[in-house]
Amino acid sequence: MRKLPLITFTVIFLIGCHSNMDYVLKEKDVIPEGTAFNPKNETLYISSIYQQKIIGIRKHREEYDAIDRVNFGDLSPIGIAFDPRTETLWTCAALAPIVNRGGGDQWRSTILSFKMDERKGTLIKKYAELDFEIPAFLNDITVTPDGTVYATESVNNQLYTIDPEVDSLEMFIELEGYTFPNGIVYDRHSKDLFIAVDQGILRLNPAKKKFHLLEASEGVDASVIDGLSINGDYFIGHQSSKVTRFYFNESKTRLMRAEILDSGDEFDSSTTGKVGGSFYYFIVNSQIRSGINQTEKTIKTMDSLEQVIIRRIKL
Numbered sequence: 007m008r009k010l011p012l013i014t015f016t017v018i019f020l021i022g023c024h025s026n027m028d029y030v031l032k033e034k035d036v037i038p039e040g041t042a043f044n045p046k047n048e049t050l051y052i053s054s055i056y057q058q059k060i061i062g063i064r065k066h067r068e069e070y071d072a073i074d075r076v077n078f079g080d081l082s083p084i085g086i087a088f089d090p091r092t093e094t095l096w097t098c099a100a101l102a103p104i105v106n107r108g109g110g111d112q113w114r115s116t117i118l119s120f121k122m123d124e125r126k127g128t129l130i131k132k133y134a135e136l137d138f139e140i141p142a143f144l145n146d147i148t149v150t151p152d153g154t155v156y157a158t159e160s161v162n163n164q165l166y167t168i169d170p171e172v173d174s175l176e177m178f179i180e181l182e183g184y185t186f187p188n189g190i191v192y193d194r195h196s197k198d199l200f201i202a203v204d205q206g207i208l209r210l211n212p213a214k215k216k217f218h219l220l221e222a223s224e225g226v227d228a229s230v231i232d233g234l235s236i237n238g239d240y241f242i243g244h245q246s247s248k249v250t251r252f253y254f255n256e257s258k259t260r261l262m263r264a265e266i267l268d269s270g271d272e273f274d275s276s277t278t279g280k281v282g283g284s285f286y287y288f289i290v291n292s293q294i295r296s297g298i299n300q301t302e303k304t305i306k307t308m309d310s311l312e313q314v315i316i317r318r319i320k321l
Contacts, residue, residue: 028290029066031314033057035305037105037297038289038314040086040146041233042095043282047124050280050287051095052316053083055294056305058106060086060097060127066287066318073097073120073127075107081114082106085146085190085278088122089153095120095127098144098157105298105305113141117157117168117175133168133175146233146278148192148199156199156212158187165190165201165210179215184208189234189243189278196258202231202243209258221260228252228261233278233288237321242286247273249288268319274312281321290315 031038031052038061040053051072052061060083062072073083073095081099088095100115116135120127136142136159144166147157155168156178163185167178181187181203189202201208203219206228210217222228231243241252241261248269252261267286275295279288297311298304305311 026319027066027317029063029069029316029318031061031316032069034308034311034313035297036061036314037294037305038292038316039084039277039294040097041278041280041287041289042086042088043280043287044088044093044122045090045282046093048282050282050316051086051088052289053086053097055082055084056105056107058082060095062125063316066316070125072122072125077118077120077127077129080106081116083118084144085157087147087149087155089149091151092153093122094130094149095122096147096149096155098147100143102141102143103303105303113143113161115142115144115159117144117147117155117166131173136166136175145188146190148190150192150212151194154212156190156192158190158201160186160188163187163203165199178212179210179217181208181217184219186230188232191234191236191241193236193258198258200234200236200241202228202234204230207231207234207241207243207252207261220254220258223260223262226252226261226264228264232276235279235281235286237281237286242267242279242281244276244278244288246275249276249279249286268317272312272315284321286319286321288317288319290317 036054037056042051058075060073084098086097119130145160153170165178184203199210233244235242249267274291
């Protein structure tokens with residue numbers, strides 16, 4: 007009978023270790039940016055800026071190339087989103103002053119869609135590239151239940167959309183008064199979009215095209231968020247060296263309090279993450295700044311890069 011408590015403790019310990027765990031990518035020169043989760047086969051997709059491909063990690067232990075580089079040409083995948091209804095992976099793609107194997111410093115950006123099977127993605131459509139005389143950069147992306155796509159454009163402070171009825175990439179709204187729209191998420195309950203900008207988190211009603219900045223209680227700093235997710239009564243936001251929970255009130259008009267979900271010495275430009283079931287999966291150290299020679303816009307040598315950590319945390 008004395009062995010029972012020890013056995014019970016051992017089981018609990020093993021469950022805990024299995025819940026929160028790290029997966030290390032096979033390649034160091036990835037420079038990952040976007041994340042998306044496929045609940046059907048429990049696969050996390052990771053976009054690679056430098057390798058110009060999308061990696062799949064199934065059940066947090068099996069890694070493979072889900073979408074090959076040939077599909078992107080000289081562009082790099084940036085923000086990505088998965089639509090489980092149609093099994094479509096949507097990705098912003100860009101050639102900008104970022105590092106990819108093709109090089110170049112032109113500002114070009116568009117959206118691509120891929121039909122995903124168990125292992126690979128097949129290109130459905132590459133939309134017309136943004137025709138801008140000035141730089142443009144489609145950054146993050148989300149999909150609503152009816153299949154409407156919304157993407158943030160960070161340089162000109164705009165929001166773009168793809169209406170499934172029209173099936174073309176169009177400018178939706180200018181976010182006047184706010185800068186660098188980045189992470190974006192659709193809330194099924196309020197039917198609103200929430201968008202991370204330099205100043206905090208915007209709430210936007212797509213039907214009315216009305217938006218406002220969420221109020222924040224004293225001590226809550228929601229500025230300069232990259233990836234943005236929503237789960238229960240809180241957002242999850244990435245602020246480079248930490249991942250934070252931002253709890254909101256019932257009407258989703260105010261950020262009530264914030265707490266650090268994860269941080270540590272291993273963090274290095276944590277960009278995005280996605281909720282998958284009862285877990286949160288995210289990029290710990292993209293090295294999107296430290297791994298790049300900012301003057302020459304080239305990736306640093308392999309011995310200067312760290313192994314890339316993809317972390318899973320029980321929510």
